[in-house]
Amino acid sequence: MRIGHVSVAHPITLAPMEEHTNPPFRLLMKQHGASLVCGERIDACDVAKRDRRAMRLLSTTPGERPSVGQISGRDPHEMSEAAKIVEAEGFSIVDLNFECPIRRLIGRGEGGALMADPTAIAKIVESVVKAVSIPVTLKIRSGPDGENETAPEIARLAEKAGAAAVDVHARSVAQSYVGGPDWSVVTRVKQAVSIPVLGSGGIREATDTVRFLKETGADGVAIGRGCLGNPWIFQQARSLVLGGAAIAPPSPTERARVLLTLVEGEFDYYGNHLALKRLPRTSCYFAKFLTDFAGFRTAVQQVKNFADFRRLVRDHFNSASPQSVVDTTN
Numbered sequence: 001m002r003i004g005h006v007s008v009a010h011p012i013t014l015a016p017m018e019e020h021t022n023p024p025f026r027l028l029m030k031q032h033g034a035s036l037v038c039g040e041r042i043d044a045c046d047v048a049k050r051d052r053r054a055m056r057l058l059s060t061t062p063g064e065r066p067s068v069g070q071i072s073g074r075d076p077h078e079m080s081e082a083a084k085i086v087e088a089e090g091f092s093i094v095d096l097n098f099e100c101p102i103r104r105l106i107g108r109g110e111g112g113a114l115m116a117d118p119t120a121i122a123k124i125v126e127s128v129v130k131a132v133s134i135p136v137t138l139k140i141r142s143g144p145d146g147e148n149e150t151a152p153e154i155a156r157l158a159e160k161a162g163a164a165a166v167d168v169h170a171r172s173v174a175q176s177y178v179g180g181p182d183w184s185v186v187t188r189v190k191q192a193v194s195i196p197v198l199g200s201g202g203i204r205e206a207t208d209t210v211r212f213l214k215e216t217g218a219d220g221v222a223i224g225r226g227c228l229g230n231p232w233i234f235q236q237a238r239s240l241v242l243g244g245a246a247i248a249p250p251s252p253t254e255r256a257r258v259l260l261t262l263v264e265g266e267f268d269y270y271g272n273h274l275a276l277k278r279l280p281r282t283s284c285y286f287a288k289f290l291t292d293f294a295g296f297r298t299a300v301q302q303v304k305n306f307a308d309f310r311r312l313v314r315d316h317f318n319s320a321s322p323q324s325v326v327d328t329t330n
């Protein structure tokens with residue numbers, strides 16, 4: 001797939017997730033087979049004024065390229081200024097978020113609120129396309145709610161305005177993250193435009209990606225919650241989609257090794273204090289694939305530093321056995 005001048009090796013990509021898709025996480029997903037990785041949504045107004053937190057979120061390394069930086073906002077000028085900074089920071093693509101359902105954003109008429117205003121989206125896309133030389137993409141939902149499917153019209157207008165690809169989260173804004181996605185909207189968007197269409201929603205196992213691409217006709221699929229604690233889903237999905245063999249799940253020792261790599265990266269990126277705060281959540285996603293999850297969850301609360309954590313992970317992951325995961329992410 002090509003997104004503007006950016007070549008994307010295969011259809012299996014990482015969806016942006018606030019609080020998750022930080023630089024060490026993205027690099028790990030890339031190393032495990034994601035073809036394209038996207039950073040979390042950042043307010044364009046914060047980027048435009050180079051707010052410290054926003055700029056840290058906007059950091060990227062050459063190892064994760066091609067990479068996507070995502071911004072949200074509703075003012076075309078501010079979005080364009082922020083997009084220039086995304087480009088200058090080294091991202092390969094700038095993605096405009098018109099899908100976020102959080103109340104704070106909806107209240108400001110940003111993110112998912114714009115799914116009810118296709119013309120406003122087109123104006124923003126047009127302005128940003130003029131401002132940067134990297135490809136401009138957009139992330140949308142099916143529509144503001146179940147009754148109004150605006151995604152195909154928005155995709156058509158955005159293509160006209162110069163967008164290089166569109167990524168559809170197959171739920172409405174009103175649905176937030178609850179309930180099953182309706183993949184058929186991705187097919188309708190695909191039929192409406194000739195730029196690449198990617199989609200996401202409800203991918204939990206590698207086999208889901210094959211089904212998604214076949215059923216929707218999309219050019220790519222973005223994996224969200226399905227990769228939390230399970231970066232191996234990318235190589236498993238890539239192999240299946242490219243016609244290869246099924247790849248077995250990793251051993252507990254390999255799970256431990258990869259978790260330690262991720263957490264070490266988070267200590268470097270966030271510093272001790274913040275990385276320690278994030279530790280229980282980050283590591284529990286990995287531990288849920290093994291027996292005695294409750295024991296691990298209690299023990300990780302006591303961890304005081306990275307050396308403690310390494311000891312806990314090695315002990316626990318070496319003695320626990322694989323277990324099938326009950327899906328608790330919906």
Ligand SMILES: Cc1cc2nc3c(=O)[nH]c(=O)nc-3n(C[C@H](O)[C@H](O)[C@H](O)COP(=O)(O)O)c2cc1C
Nearest residue numbers: 015016017018040041139169200201202203224225
């Ligand atoms: C915790 C979390 C944070 C998310 N943050 C973003 C975000 O910053 N930008 C965005 O476009 N989508 C965001 N999404 C949506 C995902 O990119 C993706 O479209 C969605 O999770 C797909 O559904 P799935 O998790 O059921 O596979 C987020 C999703 C979750 C679960």
